[in-house]
Amino acid sequence: MHEDSISALLADALAVVPLRPWPRYELATAAFDAVARAVGDGEREMLALWAESGMVHMAIRPIGETPCVVSTAVIEGRFPSVGRWHAPAIRLERAIHDLYGYVPEGAPDERPWLDHGAWDRSGPLGTRGEAVPRDPADYPMLPVTGEGLHQIPVGPVHAGIIEPGHFRFTANGETVARLEERLGYVHKGIDALTTNAPIDRAGKVVARVSGDSTVAASFAFARAVEAALGLDVPPRASAIRGVMAELERLANHFGDIGAICNDAAFAIVLAHCGIFRERILAVSAAVFAHRLMMDTIVPGGVTTNITTEGARLIGAALDEVAPAFAEIVRLYEDTPSIQDRTCGTGHLPADLAVRFAAGGPVGRASARDFDARRDLAYAPYEGLPFDVPVLTTGDVDARVQVRIREVAASMDLIRMLLAMLPEGPTLVPVPDAAGPCEGVAVTEAFRGDLLVWLRLLPGGKVARCHVRDASWFQWPLLEAAIEGNIVADFPLCNKSFNCSYSGHDL
Amino acid sequence: MRTLILKSLFAKPVTIPAPDPSAAALEEVGRALEARVRRLYGRSLAIREVDAGSCNGCELEIHALNNAVYDCERFGLRFVASPRHADVLMVTGPVTRNMKVALERTYAATPDPKWVVAVGDCGCGCGVFGESYAVVGAVDKVIPVDLSLRGCPPRPLDLLQGLIALVDKTTARQRSAG
Ligand code: SF4
Numbered sequence: 001m002h003e004d005s006i007s008a009l010l011a012d013a014l015a016v017v018p019l020r021p022w023p024r025y026e027l028a029t030a031a032f033d034a035v036a037r038a039v040g041d042g043e044r045e046m047l048a049l050w051a052e053s054g055m056v057h058m059a060i061r062p063i064g065e066t067p068c069v070v071s072t073a074v075i076e077g078r079f080p081s082v083g084r085w086h087a088p089a090i091r092l093e094r095a096i097h098d099l100y101g102y103v104p105e106g107a108p109d110e111r112p113w114l115d116h117g118a119w120d121r122s123g124p125l126g127t128r129g130e131a132v133p134r135d136p137a138d139y140p141m142l143p144v145t146g147e148g149l150h151q152i153p154v155g156p157v158h159a160g161i162i163e164p165g166h167f168r169f170t171a172n173g174e175t176v177a178r179l180e181e182r183l184g185y186v187h188k189g190i191d192a193l194t195t196n197a198p199i200d201r202a203g204k205v206v207a208r209v210s211g212d213s214t215v216a217a218s219f220a221f222a223r224a225v226e227a228a229l230g231l232d233v234p235p236r237a238s239a240i241r242g243v244m245a246e247l248e249r250l251a252n253h254f255g256d257i258g259a260i261c262n263d264a265a266f267a268i269v270l271a272h273c274g275i276f277r278e279r280i281l282a283v284s285a286a287v288f289a290h291r292l293m294m295d296t297i298v299p300g301g302v303t304t305n306i307t308t309e310g311a312r313l314i315g316a317a318l319d320e321v322a323p324a325f326a327e328i329v330r331l332y333e334d335t336p337s338i339q340d341r342t343c344g345t346g347h348l349p350a351d352l353a354v355r356f357a358a359g360g361p362v363g364r365a366s367a368r369d370f371d372a373r374r375d376l377a378y379a380p381y382e383g384l385p386f387d388v389p390v391l392t393t394g395d396v397d398a399r400v401q402v403r404i405r406e407v408a409a410s411m412d413l414i415r416m417l418l419a420m421l422p423e424g425p426t427l428v429p430v431p432d433a434a435g436p437c438e439g440v441a442v443t444e445a446f447r448g449d450l451l452v453w454l455r456l457l458p459g460g461k462v463a464r465c466h467v468r469d470a471s472w473f474q475w476p477l478l479e480a481a482i483e484g485n486i487v488a489d490f491p492l493c494n495k496s497f498n499c500s501y502s503g504h505d506l
Numbered sequence: 507m508r509t510l511i512l513k514s515l516f517a518k519p520v521t522i523p524a525p526d527p528s529a530a531a532l533e534e535v536g537r538a539l540e541a542r543v544r545r546l547y548g549r550s551l552a553i554r555e556v557d558a559g560s561c562n563g564c565e566l567e568i569h570a571l572n573n574a575v576y577d578c579e580r581f582g583l584r585f586v587a588s589p590r591h592a593d594v595l596m597v598t599g600p601v602t603r604n605m606k607v608a609l610e611r612t613y614a615a616t617p618d619p620k621w622v623v624a625v626g627d628c629g630c631g632c633g634v635f636g637e638s639y640a641v642v643g644a645v646d647k648v649i650p651v652d653l654s655l656r657g658c659p660p661r662p663l664d665l666l667q668g669l670i671a672l673v674d675k676t677t678a679r680q681r682s683a684g
Binding site: 114116118119120121124136156157159160161162163164184185186187188189192193201204205208209210211212214255271274275277278281285291292294500501502503 | 555556557558559560561562563564565566567568569570572573574575585587588589599600602603604605606607608612633634635636638639640641658659661
């Protein structure tokens with residue numbers, strides 16, 4: 001472990017045994033605050049920040065090493081603010097405050113985040129107080145002052161077939177001086193639904209945190225349950241999970257590449273990518289009996305096997321799509337009018353990507369060299385050679401290019417996994433927990449790293465489960481990337497990030 | 507670009523992939539729908555999609571209606587950007603408390619005659635989510651629903667089929683009124 005201030009602080013703490021596979025440390029308030037401060041100084045990346053009854057947890061990672069979780073008790077309804085030192089934590093602790101009523105002491109932003117004043121009680125998971133109904137529109141946006149500025153409010157209901165959220169642009173003529181997001185519209189109470197729930201019901205909810213990442217979320221949930229119980233999954237099940245995860249990545253990357261180009265009025269790419277996406281969904285339906293492969297990954301393995309015929313179908317779909325996609329990529333790269341829109345647009349500086357631990361194509365297009373499949377390796381990716389494309393330009397084009405290369409890498413991975421599909425069972429029974437135990441897992445969704453932490457109780461129960469989608473750390477960066485761009489380029493930038501609303505709002 | 511155009515000239519349309527039974531069903535569904543939409547609206551049915559709390563899975567499949575494979579526009583079904591241009595609201599998700607007002611306003615902004623289609627197990631019931639401090643309930647708890655299309659998410663083909671049923675129902679209603 002690093003010799004730094006956090007290591008010294010953790011040396012004094014008692015590791016709490018039941019979390020697997022990372023250590024968890026319970027710290028006194030002052031020590032937790034000191035860790036938060038060191039995270040703010042860049043000693044660690046913050047992977048997640050969440051609460052449960054009476055306790056706040058933060059997952060942190062030293063680059064290149066195993067992450068850990070540090071926890072502190074909530075005392076008299078308060079815990080030390082992390083956002084005070086580390087900006088990426090601000091929205092997370094606003095969410096904790098809304099869900100539990102716990103006050104992050106010293107927080108720089110005390111506005112509510114998920115609670116828009118429409119819930120029937122405040123702090124529904126913690127303090128459970130009387131709701132103080134207020135007009136949802138009554139929300140103080142950050143002030144922007146200057147000459148010639150005007151505001152453009154957009155949403156929550158948008159013009160396209162997309163999720164709801166509110167964007168407030170402050171523009172100077174055509175140029176965006178500031179974008180402020182307001183999210184939380186699709187908050188469905190997922191943290192509450194996965195508290196004290198049977199494992200299979202919690203799994204079904206986690207699979208629906210964000211429909212486009214259902215495989216990645218179920219994958220992380222299953223691995224967290226398996227880690228908590230010390231359960232080994234049959235190698236064939238792991239390989240099938242890998243195939244599904246890469247199919248999901250392919251379908252989404254095709255969708256994203258098409259949608260980005262479409263927002264720059266280059267609809268031909270959308271038309272073709274739409275067909276590629278459809279091809280992948282159709283083969284997923286043929287092999288796994290569900291186009292999005294929902295509920296197929298479960299603790300203990302997978303519910304659907306890949307038959308020889310299934311493997312052949314998947315291979316055939318890839319053979320068909322790969323050369324056609326290569327042609328579309330050539331078209332994208334050889335057309336100055338689309339390049340003119342994507343190159344240099346929506347630039348995200350590398351230091352911000354690192355500070356926010358931005359995952360997925362958003363981080364990798366801005367030089368953050370991280371992929372959970374490689375850096376927090378898990379089955380079936382351990383030991384498999386695959387390319388993790390990293391670019392440095394940080395613009396819309398770079399985010400397209402990263403996706404283009406990941407399409408190729410995913411196709412290679414699927415072919416590799418299918419070629420060496422181990423024999424054996426695909427599902428093993430899940431034993432009951434002997435006592436309370438905790439597990440944590442991170443999978444690489446198409447959008448970036450997705451973390452699931454949970455605590456199990458005997459009797460097949462989930463005591464508490466928390467899902468952290470990559471979007472939490474990407475949404476704030478979109479605000480930074482759009483600055484100085486023209487308003488008309490917002491859809492383009494937004495699509496190039498493609499953050500999840502539902503995965504964030506929970 | 508030139509090779510692409512040349513290729514497209516000689517390629518078979520992707521829209522009707524040959525003997526696959528679902529593709530055959532798609533064609534049948536589409537033709538039936540086209541005839542009814544024409545009779546009722548002359549040419550088109552304008553649809554406005556509203557996500558009132560969905561997980562986004564339903565949106566993905568509604569989106570697919572616009573791709574070259576399902577190509578719903580050839581049946582006169584068109585997704586529009588504003589509720590003021592819409593005949594039909596397709597609403598997904600369990601309605602969250604945070605989206606209730608926005609959904610009510612969208613409904614109010616849609617001119618009569620209008621129909622509401624609740625999409626997905628969430629829009630029709632609450633799916634896995636259920637009513638809670640955060641969720642008001644299914645779509646019909648907030649606005650009147652004319653048609654429910656279940657599934658988690660419903661497949662694009664199911665959605666097309668459902669739209670036929672809606673057109674049938676609205677035709678019947680018009681006849682009985684007239
Ligand atoms: S019905 Fe299924 S896919 Fe649709 S919003 Fe609900 S959970 Fe998501």
